[in-house]
Amino acid sequence: MTPLRRQRAATVLFVLAGAGVTLAVAMLALEQDINLFYPPEQVVSGEAPIGKRIRAGGMVAAGSVAHDDTGLGVSFVVTDYQGSEFRVDYEGLLPGLFGEGEGVLVAGQLRADGVFEAEEVLAKHDENYMPPEVADMMAATGEQP
Known part of the structure; x- marks a missing residue:
């Protein structure tokens, strides 16, 4: 794997991990806020x-x-x-x-x-x-x- 591909892969993984954490925090906040x-x-x-x-x-x-x-x-x-x-x-x-x-x-x-x-x-x-x-x-x- 070339250094450029490795850098792109790391960037994509970092963005996906950040999106996952953001989604998890948002779901947790919504679950606590919803009263059925x-x-x-x-x-x-x-x-x-x-x-x-x-x-x-x-x-x-x-x-x-x-x-x-x-x-x-x-x-x-x-x-x-x-x-x-x-x-x-x-x-x-x-x-x-x-x-x-x-x-x-x-x-x-x-x-x-x-x-x-x-x-x-x-x-x-x-x-x-x-x-x-x-x-x-x-x-x-x-x-x-």
């Missing part, structure tokens, strides 16, 4: 990953909201009104429009015991708004949003 949405049926059936940040949504079940003694801790049940429901634990201030029978979107991690540990709770904005994922889920099950 899961309806209650998929959370209960085990399709939602345990210990990974996800979003889940549905309706807050009537009579399920319970506050703890600290005033910031709350647990409630998210349901799809089709028999699938899961408990959510959240520590923090709830949105002003949060309530039983209302649409909710939670972001956090599913624990091994099936309880969703929420880091963020989003409630609908007014009487006509519903998160698109929840509206799609309810339309698929025949419920009226």
Whole structure:
């Protein structure tokens, strides 16, 4: 191999290695940033990953909201009104429009015991708004949003 070919081969290998490292770092960053949405049926059936940040949504079940003694801790049940429901634990201030029978979107991690540990709770904005994922889920099950 001539010195010119050796230099070209080294340059090509260096560029390919740099592109590979760049792609790997970009994929890692995107994987950490993507939060997939899961309806209650998929959370209960085990399709939602345990210990990974996800979003889940549905309706807050009537009579399920319970506050703890600290005033910031709350647990409630998210349901799809089709028999699938899961408990959510959240520590923090709830949105002003949060309530039983209302649409909710939670972001956090599913624990091994099936309880969703929420880091963020989003409630609908007014009487006509519903998160698109929840509206799609309810339309698929025949419920009226």
